[in-house]
Amino acid sequence: MDKLLIRGGRTLQGEVTISGAKNAALPELCATLLTAEPVTLANVPVLKDVATTLKVLAQLGATSTRTAERPDVVTVDASNITSTEATYDLVKTMRASILVLGPLLARFGVARVSLPGGCAIGSRPVDQHIKGLRAMGAEIRVEHGYIHATASPRLKGARITTDMVTVTGTENLLMAATLADGETVLENAAQEPEITDLVDLLISMGAQIEGRGTSRLRITGVERLHAPKVPHQIIPDRIEAGTFLCAVAAAGGDVTLRRADASHLDAVITKLREAGVTVEAGTDSIRVQMSGRPKAVSFRTSEHPLFPTDMQAQFMAVNCIAEGVARVTETIFENRFMHVNELVRLGAHIAVDGHTALVEGIPRLSGAAVMATDLRASASLVIAGLVADGVTTVDRIYHLDRGYDAMEVKLRGIGADIERVPA
16 A cells, blocks of 8 residues: 655646546446447546446446557447446445446346445435436335346336435436436436536437536437447546645645636635635636735535535645634535544644534644545645645555546646655
8 A cells, every 4th residue: 555755845836737537437437338339438537436437337247448558548338238236345445336326227227236335424325316216217125235226118207306416316317317218307406517528428429418507407318329429528627626726725836737627616716816826717727826825715615516525625725824714614524524633633723613624724734644534635635745844644545546647746747745655
């Protein structure tokens, strides 16, 4: 197991290229199960979660190809599915594995999928997935840790209103509806850019979907889907881009993010500007400049297009060295302050009361050994390490590798003193 060794105190300068979005790649890889034709996706990030998804697809009988020359291009052929069961040994490591449920049920009328695992950031129940599929006529029972679902002979269109905004729930029901008989209307649908990208892929495969980018999706089921005529280009990863914006906000410097979409980060960029960071949005790039200490900025996480929970930990790291006091309120996950204790080990002044953290900024943090507890917490510890005096080591970075494509290589390319070493 590796760890990251960071010597803090360097400003960041240069350019960094943002990889494809993890949270778009995972559902889109699962969407390849909806057709018997090979589907090619481009701008696929090289991540542990992507590798796990490909293993899940392989377990079902799908084949995938990617070359050393173009690891970002993946072709999945699901023409010879031999199993409709996603087993616990793979699903337990990544919650997004639940996204094979909708496509398997829609195309084959049967699915057996283990209840998911993933980061320990709080309860993320799949009851909304089950409720929606039942509304579409599926018979579902949950026993021995598995979801057993059948639809005879096909799913049927329905009007579905989820009790809460759920990203993976929207994705699962959206994919299932593309092959259902009749019309499905998804009310209270999540509006993340990754869902819009999934809609674009499905439409290119022949799906009939209205309401792109809104909270109301209308899907008219079709008999079958086909491969897109050209490879589908996955959108840039807004959370990776936001993480690098926060890194520059904390460490200072002048960095241009290439292949980044500022329109996906409106809420984060607004808060960064409040903190005194200069952010300039280009057509396919974002330039971020910072000198001196940022100002403390309070924020509250919420569903898109408001401040994303996936950026809470990284922005908290910025607040740790800001001037003033910030109040951070987490409304999405009940256990997403696990990075706080590790930031405190670096000298941060943070007090947590329920779903709110009060962060009192200090001029400098102090390097220490810390341990990653989940994906985004890992990124916050890296940012903190960049501005800490001395040496910071971040252990258990397998969490980081789930969602960041060679983060330490990219940071080193813009001047950070960071390296991966054996634990």
